[in-house]
Amino acid sequence: MDYVDITAATGTAAKASAEAQKALSAYPNPTNGQGLxxxxxxxxxxxxVELVNSLSQRVLSTSRNLRAGxxxxxxxxxxxxxxxxQLVVRGANQPxxxxxxxLN
Incomplete structure (x- = not known):
């Protein structure tokens, strides 16, 4: 499974990070708890789409049918x-x- 962490900032990871940052953004961050x-x-x-805590436990999960774009x-x-x-997006056979x- 491919993995791209958009918080990476060195070498080749920085290029992957920049591409991933274009692909996924969440705001406001930090959020006030009302919604992300x-x-x-x-x-x-x-x-x-999942929210995963520091113990790697999934605390929120939803399925989405994404459209192109x-x-x-x-x-x-x-x-x-x-x-x-961590906000995690998983797709079949996709990165x-x-x-x-x-979250505040």
């Missing part, structure tokens, strides 16, 4: 505890995109 807006550039496909949606985070999480997010 997600913007994702993708090919048409089914994907799973820009996809925007909101994740309700009002029932998720404050902390540092994994990850962005760190902070």
């Amino acid at each position: 807006n997600v913007r994702l550039e993708a090919a048409a496909r089914a994907a799973t 820009t996809n925007q949606f909101q994740l309700a985070t009002d029932r998720v505890a404050s902390g540092l999480y 994994l995109l990850v962005q760190r997010v902070v």
Whole structure:
């Protein structure tokens, strides 16, 4: 499985990071707990979007049918505890995109 962490910042990882940053963004970050807006550039496909805590536990998961191009949606985070999480996008036979997010 391919993995791209958009927080990487050195060497070849910096180039992959820049490409991934164009593909996935979450805002506001940090968020106030009301919701996390997600913007994702993708090919048409089914994907799973998850919030994963520092113990690698999935605390929020939703399935999305992405269309080719820009996809925007909101994740309700009002029932998720404050902390540092990873926003993870998984698609069948597609790279994994990850962005760190902070929920207040």
